[in-house]
Amino acid sequence: MRSRVGVVVAAVVLVVLLVLIARSAGGLGGALDVLLGDPQQDAQEAPAGSAVAALDRLPVKGKAPKTGYSREQFGQAWQDVDANGCDTRDDVLARDLTDVVYSRADPCQVSSGVLVDPYTPKQIRFQRGPRSAEVQIDHLVALSDAWQTGAQQWPADKREHFANDPLNLLAVDGPLNSAKGDGDAATWLPPNKDFRCQYVARQIAVKAKYGAWVTQAEHDAMAGVLSTCPHQALPRDDGGVGPQPAATSAPADAATTAPYASCSAAKAAGAAPLHSDDPGWNPRLDRDGDGVACA
Numbered sequence: 001m002r003s004r005v006g007v008v009v010a011a012v013v014l015v016v017l018l019v020l021i022a023r024s025a026g027g028l029g030g031a032l033d034v035l036l037g038d039p040q041q042d043a044q045e046a047p048a049g050s051a052v053a054a055l056d057r058l059p060v061k062g063k064a065p066k067t068g069y070s071r072e073q074f075g076q077a078w079q080d081v082d083a084n085g086c087d088t089r090d091d092v093l094a095r096d097l098t099d100v101v102y103s104r105a106d107p108c109q110v111s112s113g114v115l116v117d118p119y120t121p122k123q124i125r126f127q128r129g130p131r132s133a134e135v136q137i138d139h140l141v142a143l144s145d146a147w148q149t150g151a152q153q154w155p156a157d158k159r160e161h162f163a164n165d166p167l168n169l170l171a172v173d174g175p176l177n178s179a180k181g182d183g184d185a186a187t188w189l190p191p192n193k194d195f196r197c198q199y200v201a202r203q204i205a206v207k208a209k210y211g212a213w214v215t216q217a218e219h220d221a222m223a224g225v226l227s228t229c230p231h232q233a234l235p236r237d238d239g240g241v242g243p244q245p246a247a248t249s250a251p252a253d254a255a256t257t258a259p260y261a262s263c264s265a266a267k268a269a270g271a272a273p274l275h276s277d278d279p280g281w282n283p284r285l286d287r288d289g290d291g292v293a294c295a
Helices: 002-025 028-036 051-057 088-096 143-148 156-163 174-180 193-210 216-226 263-268
Strands: 098-102 110-116 123-127 135-139 169-173
Touching (some): 051 216, 088 135, 088 169, 135 174, 143 156, 156 193, 169 174
Antiparallel strands (some): 098 110, 135 169
16 A cells, blocks of 8 residues: 555656656646646737837836926927917817807817816816816826926927827816826826826827836836726827817808818818908918918
């Protein structure tokens, strides 16, 4: 009996030794991993288009000094970098608000609308005028943060495009945006937890697009958020802005033709030159203010 027990024990020991040897060689061990299950195989590589994968590719460094930073380093506020005839602030308001009404005098200018704030979320009625600041346009990656994570070395035109890139802009609750300041994901996240995955995904997309880096604390905070949504995709970089639709306050005879976004568009439609009372008139194309555009 003792001899049989010894044989069994010896056989078990031999099998274990063979498995360990095979595992180290990558042969039988690999097959056993498939059959028995290897904990390391449970962690799937993030999809190529995911925020997790993009975050893993971002450089991790400490912040550069803030020395030399000013808003002016990023150009004049709210340029028309996409050449659609409207400034970026109105582009983003038009994209993010509903029930939009445009100014009668300027078909690009958003006069009013309704914002479902992604940060809270609450409904805010925007009205241009004394209460305009109740809705602000947030740079998801703050300009100051960008300055300290690579933008000091960018040419001026790249910084200007960064400051006006719709990918990095969002209409939000004004007081909350002011409270955020120049905080990154390590120091500030939206109170609305349901929006945090989208929020950090857009920050990652912006930093990847422009070659900015993240700090270790920022990286860890982003990774913590994405651990709750590992398949969160990066946002589409189409900006979501383009030629403005016809103003809802426009006269009836002009309601069927949207304001032309550019003189090229007006000429392509056979509408040039444009006069101030023509359908499709866009005062932003009248650079000299004489009532005639695209002559």
